[in-house]
Amino acid sequence: MAELARDTLREMQLRMLRIRAFDERASKMVKRGHIPGTVHTSIGQEAQVVGATMALGAGDYMSGNHRSHGHPIGKGSPLGPLMAELVGKATGVCKGKGGSLHLADFAVGSLGESGIVGSSIPIANGAALSSKVLNNGKVALAFFGDGAANQGVLYESMNMAGVWDLPMIFLCENNQYALSTPAHTVTSGIISERAAGFGMPGIRVEEGQDVLAVYDAVSKAVARARAGDGPTLVEVMTYRYNEHSEGLRLGTDYRNAEERDAWLKKDPIMLFRHYLASHGFSDDELDGLQATALAEVDAAVAFSDASPYPDLSVAFDDLYTDKESAA
Amino acid sequence: MTVMSYLGAIGAAQREAMDADERVIIIGEDVEANVYGTTGGGKSRSDKGDFLQRYGKNRIRNTPISEEGIVGAAAGAAMTGLRPIVDLSYSSFLYMAMDQFVNQVAKNRYMFGGQASMPVVFRSAMFYGLNTGAHHSDRPYPMFMNVPGLKIIAPATPSDAKGLLRSAVDSDDPILSFEACLLWSAKEDVDENEFWVPLGVARTARVGTDVTVVAISSSVPEAVAAAEELAKEGVSVEVIDPRTLVPLDRDAILRSVAKTGRLVVAEPAHRTCGAAAEISALVAEEIFDSLKAPIIRVTAPDMQIPFSPSLEKQMYPTKVTIAAAIRRVVDLPALQPVAAAV
Ligand SMILES: Cc1ncc(C[n+]2csc(CCOP(=O)(O)OP(=O)(O)O)c2C)c(N)n1
Ligand SMILES: [Mg+2]
Numbered sequence: 001m002a003e004l005a006r007d008t009l010r011e012m013q014l015r016m017l018r019i020r021a022f023d024e025r026a027s028k029m030v031k032r033g034h035i036p037g038t039v040h041t042s043i044g045q046e047a048q049v050v051g052a053t054m055a056l057g058a059g060d061y062m063s064g065n066h067r068s069h070g071h072p073i074g075k076g077s078p079l080g081p082l083m084a085e086l087v088g089k090a091t092g093v094c095k096g097k098g099g100s101l102h103l104a105d106f107a108v109g110s111l112g113e114s115g116i117v118g119s120s121i122p123i124a125n126g127a128a129l130s131s132k133v134l135n136n137g138k139v140a141l142a143f144f145g146d147g148a149a150n151q152g153v154l155y156e157s158m159n160m161a162g163v164w165d166l167p168m169i170f171l172c173e174n175n176q177y178a179l180s181t182p183a184h185t186v187t188s189g190i191i192s193e194r195a196a197g198f199g200m201p202g203i204r205v206e207e208g209q210d211v212l213a214v215y216d217a218v219s220k221a222v223a224r225a226r227a228g229d230g231p232t233l234v235e236v237m238t239y240r241y242n243e244h245s246e247g248l249r250l251g252t253d254y255r256n257a258e259e260r261d262a263w264l265k266k267d268p269i270m271l272f273r274h275y276l277a278s279h280g281f282s283d284d285e286l287d288g289l290q291a292t293a294l295a296e297v298d299a300a301v302a303f304s305d306a307s308p309y310p311d312l313s314v315a316f317d318d319l320y321t322d323k324e325s326a327a
Numbered sequence: 328m329t330v331m332s333y334l335g336a337i338g339a340a341q342r343e344a345m346d347a348d349e350r351v352i353i354i355g356e357d358v359e360a361n362v363y364g365t366t367g368g369g370k371s372r373s374d375k376g377d378f379l380q381r382y383g384k385n386r387i388r389n390t391p392i393s394e395e396g397i398v399g400a401a402a403g404a405a406m407t408g409l410r411p412i413v414d415l416s417y418s419s420f421l422y423m424a425m426d427q428f429v430n431q432v433a434k435n436r437y438m439f440g441g442q443a444s445m446p447v448v449f450r451s452a453m454f455y456g457l458n459t460g461a462h463h464s465d466r467p468y469p470m471f472m473n474v475p476g477l478k479i480i481a482p483a484t485p486s487d488a489k490g491l492l493r494s495a496v497d498s499d500d501p502i503l504s505f506e507a508c509l510l511w512s513a514k515e516d517v518d519e520n521e522f523w524v525p526l527g528v529a530r531t532a533r534v535g536t537d538v539t540v541v542a543i544s545s546s547v548p549e550a551v552a553a554a555e556e557l558a559k560e561g562v563s564v565e566v567i568d569p570r571t572l573v574p575l576d577r578d579a580i581l582r583s584v585a586k587t588g589r590l591v592v593a594e595p596a597h598r599t600c601g602a603a604a605e606i607s608a609l610v611a612e613e614i615f616d617s618l619k620a621p622i623i624r625v626t627a628p629d630m631q632i633p634f635s636p637s638l639e640k641q642m643y644p645t646k647v648t649i650a651a652a653i654r655r656v657v658d659l660p661a662l663q664p665v666a667a668a669v
Contacts, residue, residue, distance in 0.1 A: 061407060063403070092440070093440070094438060094439050094440035094442070095440035095441070096440075097437060097438055097439075097440050098438045098439055098440065102438040102439065104435075104438070104439040104442055104443070105442075106439070106442040106443070111403065111406055111407070111443075112435060112438070112439055112443070114430070114431075115430075116426060116430045119399070119426055119427070119430050119431060120431070121399070122395070122396050122398075122399020122400045122402070122403060122427065122431075123399055123400075123402055123403035123406065123431060123435075124403060125396070125399065125400045125403060126399060126400035126401060126402055126403020126404035126405070126406070126407070127403045127404065127406065127407040128403075129400050129403070129404045129409070130403070130404040130407040130408050130409040131407070132385075133352055133385055133386065133404070133409055134350075134408055134409070136408075138407075140403075152395070153395045153396055153399065153426075153427075156391070156393035156395055156396025156397075157393075157396045157399070157400070159391055159393065159396070160390065160391060160393060160396055160397075160400060163391070164388075317441065318436055318437050318440055318441035319436065319437050319475055319476050320436070320476070320478070320500045321436075321444055321498075321499040321500050322500075324527075324574070325478065325500070325526075325527065325573070325574040326475070326574075327475075327574070
């Protein structure tokens with residue numbers, strides 16, 4: 001892998017810290033009732049998210065799933081409107097009409113997160129199609145889980161992307177569980193190997209807690225897409241630390257403590273901090289990144305707190321481009 | 328003016344739209360070979376593959392048989408700068424893509440606070456009345472009327488097929504076009520120049536004073552024929568074709584019924600929660616006092632479509648069943664017992 005600029009390395013750690021701090025705060029806010037409904041955190045999966053989003057260019061597209069905050073944060077979306085969206089404020093990135101499950105920030109190429117498992121995969125595929133038809137050099141990436149990997153629409157989309165050589169990356173976040181269901185109990189074979197059936201490369205990033213390993217794999221896929229050589233399936237092995245969603249209590253122990261401890265020892269932020277420390281970053285600087293992320297989240301919460309709830313009439317906007325068509 | 332068939336008029340609109348805007352593409356199964364007759368020459372189902380030669384494979388795209396993937400990709404493409412026309416061939420296949428229609432196409436703009444626009448048209452043919460059995464005979468537009476965020480057109484004439492499709496392609500909202508195969512070969516003089524029929528504006532197919540028949544899709548010519556029969560007995564029937572089902576031209580319907588005081592609604596879809604049910608409720612809610620007789624719906628029954636021609640022909644509204652309903656609302660004696668479809 002080519003040497004990465006110091007600024008890029010720094011930014012990677014900062015974005016991972018942002019996601020962690022944002023999701024830790026969001027988790028608390030759900031439990032205290034400050035965020036209505038629930039959220040799905042990416043805590044533990046920061047390397048997988050940031051390695052992928054930073055391999056994309058600013059103008060590239062992505063779609064995501066219910067584990068939804070990391071994706072736009074990783075793509076560079078400002079935290080204030082994201083937090084305000086989680087709370088349901090007028091200043092939310094979707095004006096309070098999407099919530100955690102439906103974050104979207106078109107300004108950074110985030111075409112939307114999805115509450116329906118698998119459903120947003122073809123959306124990114126369509127963005128890749130438009131890039132191909134318009135010949136604008138953009139790449140699209142769909143984030144989906146190991147659970148979504150068993151939805152048929154993934155394979156319809158992979159087939160179309162393959163046969164049309166779309167500039168597309170299918171990124172499977174394999175955190176090894178779909179809610180309570182261990183992936184290996186419902187998944188035949190290896191997900192990345194399914195790519196072969198569609199004549200596209202399939203890459204499995206075993207060291208998915210290593211942000212550079214993810215970045216490297218996705219960068220190759222992006223380069224291939226941009227060169228017009230078509231799509232890639234990238235499967236990243238990772239682990240979520242929290243429960244499937246915040247506040248959820250299943251009463252069954254479907255994951256064991258040793259497994260969790262083993263993954264905690266490979267914490268992506270800790271691993272990358274060690275890497276940075278051995279590559280010329282001082283402790284002060286690294287602590288400073290942490291402080292910056294926490295301050296940004298504080299500011300995002302303050303922004304949300306200071307924001308009004310939407311006017312009731314907002315519920316009746318944005319269905320169509322013209323208001324009259326809505327009944 | 329040129330004589331065009333319904334299908335030829337759709338082809339002409341697609342050609343105009345492709346010429347007018349480079350961002351318009353056509354994707355669907357078998358569109359390259361013009362299997363469904365709307366990607367060939369302008370006037371009729373001929374010149375196979377003509378669109379492919381004219382616009383190339385980048386803009387005329389054969390897809391695999393993957394309706395869910397196609398509809399989702401068209402949505403994503405529409406959100407990022409293209410204006411796809413998706414040819415889904417038969418309406419029965421829309422169900423394969425229900426998640427994409429309901430959860431992505433219809434909801435994205437709203438959920439994302441207006442960030443997305445969704446300029447995409449999904450065309451499909453309602454293949455009923457052709458003895459193809461229950462898997463190819465659906466008229467599913469009412470299901471989609473129940474999904475806020477979609478707009479729905481159901482043209483009944485070649486001119487409307489052409490003009491509505493142009494408006495649909497130019498719209499920044501997602502539009503489902505339901506085209507009745509029974510109308511494919513209908514011919515009339517159509518303006519060969521570009522024109523746009525606005526969405527949400529009904530057409531008065533026939534002016535009358537005693538009864539309003541609101542008719543949808545292939546029920547429009549049946550209603551007009553029934554009106555002509557009744558005219559011989561001195562009953563003056565007004566036929567309103569909404570043309571667009573979402574948004575519905577409520578004013579045109581209410582104005583007509585306020586004038587006539589009587590309403591029959593005819594459509595080829597099933598009875599329960601159909602467009603006819605919606606239109607009946609609208610009139611009952613808004614202008615109950617103008618009504619001189621109960622509203623009558625003439626629809627397909629809540630029954631699957633049988634294959635045998637002898638069975639299928641009783642399933643949809645005809646000029647006979649519509650005329651019988653008109654006779655009831657104006658208190659004329661029935662001509663003969665009419666068993667089905669009322
Ligand atoms: C179509 C659909 N089926 C079921 C669900 C309920 N559900 C939400 S998340 C989830 C698990 C998804 O697992 P995975 O794709 O691995 O993502 P992860 O939560 O592990 O990140 C399930 C079953 C849903 N939202 N959508
Ligand atoms: Mg999972």
